[in-house]
Amino acid sequence: xxxxxxxxxxxxxxxxxxxxxxxxxxxxxxxxxxxxxxxxxxxxxxxxxxxxxxxxxxxxxxxxxxxxxxxxxxxxxxxxxxxxxxxxxxxxxxxxxxxxxxxxxxxxxxxxxxxxxxxxxxxxxxxxxxxxxxxxxxxxxxxxxxxxxxxxxxxxxxxxxxxx
Numbered sequence: 001x002x003x004x005x006x007x008x009x010x011x012x013x014x015x016x017x018x019x020x021x022x023x024x025x026x027x028x029x030x031x032x033x034x035x036x037x038x039x040x041x042x043x044x045x046x047x048x049x050x051x052x053x054x055x056x057x058x059x060x061x062x063x064x065x066x067x068x069x070x071x072x073x074x075x076x077x078x079x080x081x082x083x084x085x086x087x088x089x090x091x092x093x094x095x096x097x098x099x100x101x102x103x104x105x106x107x108x109x110x111x112x113x114x115x116x117x118x119x120x121x122x123x124x125x126x127x128x129x130x131x132x133x134x135x136x137x138x139x140x141x142x143x144x145x146x147x148x149x150x151x152x153x154x155x156x157x158x159x160x161x162x163x164x
Contacts, residue, residue, distance in 0.1 A: 001094045006085040008099035009077070012038045016098065016118045017045060024049045026084050028077030053083035060086060064110050069130055069155070073103040085113050132156040 003021040009032040011017060023045065030050055033042050042048070061082045065071040074082075081097070082104060089095045089112070096114045099105060108115050131140040135151030143153055 004088050004093040004095050006081060006088060006095060006097045008081055008097070008101060008104065009033055010100045010118050011098045012042045014118050015041055017041070018098075022049070022093070023047055024051055024084060024088065026050065026077065026080040027052055028075075028080045032077055051084055053080050053087050057083035057087040057090070061107060061111070064107050068106055068110060070103045070106055074107070078104050082107050082111065082113075086111050089113060130156060 003018075005018045005021055005023050007017070007023060007025045007029065009029050012029075012033050013035070015038075017023065025048065027050055030042065033039050058079055061074075061079050062071065065074050065079070078101060081099070085095050085097045085108065096116050097104070097108050098116045098118060099108075100118050105115050105117070131143060131153040132138070132155075133140070133146035133149060133151050134154055135146060135149040138146060138148055140146075140153055145152060
C-alpha cells in the first residue's frame, strides 16, 4: 500500500519531504510558509495536493482537542492538518503525519494516526492538560480560581499514555 504523507509547515521549512508515496497538505500550511527557500520548495514539489479538510473531520478533531485540553494550543491550521490526516485515514489510506508540533502529535496519537517527527524528538507520551490549584492541588476543567481554597489555577500536563 502506498503511504500518504500529510505535511506540516515544518516539513517545508526543514526540507524533509518524503521521496515516495502521496504528499498532501492543507491551504493553511501553504499560507504559513513564509521564507523564500521554503516557498520555492513548496511550489516546486511535484505531486503535492493541497486539500481543505471536510467540516465533519474538523469537528472530530475539535472534540479530541477538548478531551485532552489541547484545544487552546492548536491553531486553525493545526486543526485542519489533523482533520485532513484523519480524513485520509478514514478513506482507507496508510497515513503518516510529519510534524514537530507536540500538540499536533498529541491529538494525532489520540486519533490513531502514525507520526513522524522531523527535527525534534517525537513525543513519547499522550498528554492531557488540566487546570490545577496551586494551593490544594485540586483538578479543574476550566477556571482561574480554586472554589475550595481560593488559590489561582495553573495549567499542568498529566501524562496519559506512553507511545512507541
